[in-house]
Amino acid sequence: NAGVTQTPKFRVLKTGQSMTLLCAQDMNHEYMYWYRQDPGMGLRLIHYSVGEGTTAKGEVPDGYNVSRLKKQNFLLGLESAAPSQTSVYFCASSYPGFAVNTEAFFGQGTRLTVV
């Protein structure tokens, strides 16, 4: 049982380059989320999705785009990477959603460095 899998685990980008982080879950969860973790800031919500074909902005959405074409996958894109996007990115999923008695399952994280 893989749970939530993030690809890649590490990446170094040059300023201005683009990349896509992939999140896959095999638990048939409706909700998926992308967070970034920075020292002293905790986990901040970037974007989330409440189902296939839907996306919504979180706390810190600027500079990122997302897509949820398939229920099991949630992609996070950086069109033009900036050093301020250096962070550890976590994907999570849950069913049925935030405000119900449920927990979110997290992936292992992607450490991204933008130089």
Add this chain to the structure above:
Amino acid sequence: DQQVKQNSPSLSVQEGRISILNCDYTNSMFDYFLWYKKYPAEGPTFLISISSIKDKNEDGRFTVFLNKSAKHLSLHIVPSQPGDSAVYFCAASFNDMRFGAGTRLTVKP
């Protein structure tokens, strides 16, 4: 704006004693609260939660207390064990889920 705050970056306790981690929130719309535990190089894992209609929830050595009037919740770990050493995140949800900055707990043998 930081809607969920953990004001203590670190906490150190002796094995067998009680660990108390605190969390404050500002948004009165939050209706569900969770604690997550995180080890280095791993994703956060769910520990315990509490609905806003309750003031206490217990699971083994872990108890979460909620004081809605003070917008405050706390996690009690009794007795603390060295394996509990980790970063603990408080989270609160309504339409989305917000996290605090985390508290690093060290349990000394």
